[in-house]
Amino acid sequence: MKISELRTIRDPAxxxxxxxxxxxxxxIVGLGETCLGTAAVEAHLFEAVAPKVLGTSPLELERISRELYDDFVGFSDSGVATRARSALDLALWDILGKVTGVPLYQLLGGRTRAAVPVYNSCAGPAYGMTDANVDRLGNLPADAASHPLDDLYxxxxxxxxxxxxxxxxxxxxMKVWPFDGLALAGEGRHIDWDRxxxxxxxxxxxxDAFxxxxxxxxxxxxxxxxxxxxxVVAALEEIEPYWIEDPVKVDSLDLLRRVAERTRVPIVAGETLATPWAFRTLIEEVPLGTVMFDIGWMGGLTEAxxxxxxxxxxxxxxxPHDCTGPVxxxxxxxxxxxxxxxxLQESVRAFYQGWYGDCVDGLPEVLDGAVSPTDRPGHGLHLSPAYLASDRVLVRSTEDR
Known part of the structure; x- marks a missing residue:
């Protein structure tokens, strides 16, 4: 079996x-995904990744992952090259599941539990989207107040x-981020305490209620x-947060360690990191409460x-972080x-009850605060035919070049 074609799908919506x-x-077709910088990632896939993987076996996941890491990544970088590698790796795991006829959890060693609890990131349907009617700090469209799933509002x-x-x-x-505007207004250095x-x-x-x-x-x-x-971290202790996430950027591990040591609230970090080497340093140097990572930004499931x-x-x-996409x-x-x-598994109900279902078939269902993978081979998702047939969807292929 050989990789014969790469095909990207972007949707302006x-x-x-x-x-x-x-x-x-x-x-056999495998489906992968990544988030942000999509045009640049797409270009990298066609110009740099495709020549390396076309005609090779899709089942050699470790080899492909390491070769792309060695060739294209500035190490520990979660930018364009790593996001391209992540999307490819997810698709290759999907192919491996389909070849063997088993779901990914079986390939990863089998179940240790029936389901994983979820928490809700309080975003709205427009969160993370680039659109003129969305404000920069809040991602709140004009009709946010009337939307039943705009949890940010x-x-x-x-x-x-x-x-x-x-x-x-x-x-x-529930995850919230009410202080971003305050931080930006004071450039992260000054606090308007009334605000x-x-x-x-x-x-x-x-x-107080719960x-x-x-x-x-x-x-x-x-x-x-x-x-x-x-x-800020000390002032938050009064509401007894379950965790405080990314109080500072993770490129300053010494400062992150100092923050973690000065609070009784567990600190969570790692969402913007890539590669096991970077995470090893984070885990060794910072007294974290929980490690967070995004499978679409860190190198894929092979690294996760x-x-x-x-x-x-x-x-x-x-x-696992997911305020991104269904795969x-x-x-x-x-x-x-x-x-x-x-x-816990991060989830956004405005996404999985909304646009996820417009794009893919086979979504796992969140029930009673938990979610379980399907038993379909691979990760269980495929792009819906109606979505692919939409006039707005932009499809590019190595066959077109």
Whole structure:
């Protein structure tokens, strides 16, 4: 079996996502995905990756992963080359599952649990999309207030009601990022405390209403610097967050370590890192609560399973990031049910109840606050024929070149 064609699929309606189909000479098709910088990743796939992999075996995943790492990556880099490698790797794992006739979790060692709990990232349907009607800080379209799944709007304007809805659905964790505008206004160095307490009010309301029944995860998106970051993290302790995510950028591990050592709240980091080598350093140097990684940004499932093991050896749990797309979501679920140290799977109900279903068939279903992979071979997803037939979808292939 040989790789015969690479095919990319981009959709202007979902501009942050790039799908990749890897076709083989015996008709098997694997589906991969990555997020952000899609035009650049697409160009890299055709210009740099395709010449290396066309005509080779799709079942040699470790060889392909290492060769692309050695040839194209500036090491520990989560940029264009690694995102291309990630999309390809996910597609190759999908092919391996289809060749062997088993789901990915079986290839990863079998189930250790029936399902993995999810938490809800409180984004809306437009979150992460580039569109003129979306504001830069909040990703809130003009009709956000009326949209039943715009959890970004709801987390700010009706937080207790939203938390109650999630708890009724069995979802006991919610991630919010109410301080991004504050950080940007003060360039990460200065704090407007009146604004801080106004932004904190919805989280206080959730905590007062539900206590620790609702796990509040606070994402600071790496926007803070010293000395303000120490004050912000200390001030958040009153609402007893389940974790604080990315208080500073992970390219400053010494500062991240100092932040983690000065708070009783678990610190989570790693979403923007790539490769097991970078994660090894993070795990060794920072007293983390949980390791986070994005399978579509770090080198794919081949690298993710190594990082999950590194975390386990270090006595840590991991939580796959997915505020991105359906293939990364499915892959994270397969990895989580096969590993003993998976904590929670990130999910965005505005995505999996919304545009995910417009693009792919075979989505796993979130039920009673947990999600289980399907038993279909591979990761179980394929692009829907109706989606591929849409006039707006842009398809490119190595066959066209």
């Amino acid at each position: 979902v501009p942050s996502i790039l799908f990749l189909e890897v076709l083989t000479d015996d008709g 709801a987390s700010r304007h009706r937080p207790v009601e939203l938390a109650g809805e999630l708890l009724d659905a069995g979802i006991t964790g 801080f307490h106004e932004d904190l009010r919805p989280l206080r309301q959730i905590h 206590g620790r029944r609702m796990k509040i995860m606070v994402d600071l998106h790496g926007l803070w610097r010293t000395p303000a970051v120490f004050d 399973k190594k990082v999950a093991t590194l975390a386990d050896v270090g006595g840590l749990t991991f939580s 990364v979501f499915a892959a994270g679920i397969h990895l989580s049910v096969s590993a003993t140290n998976a904590l």
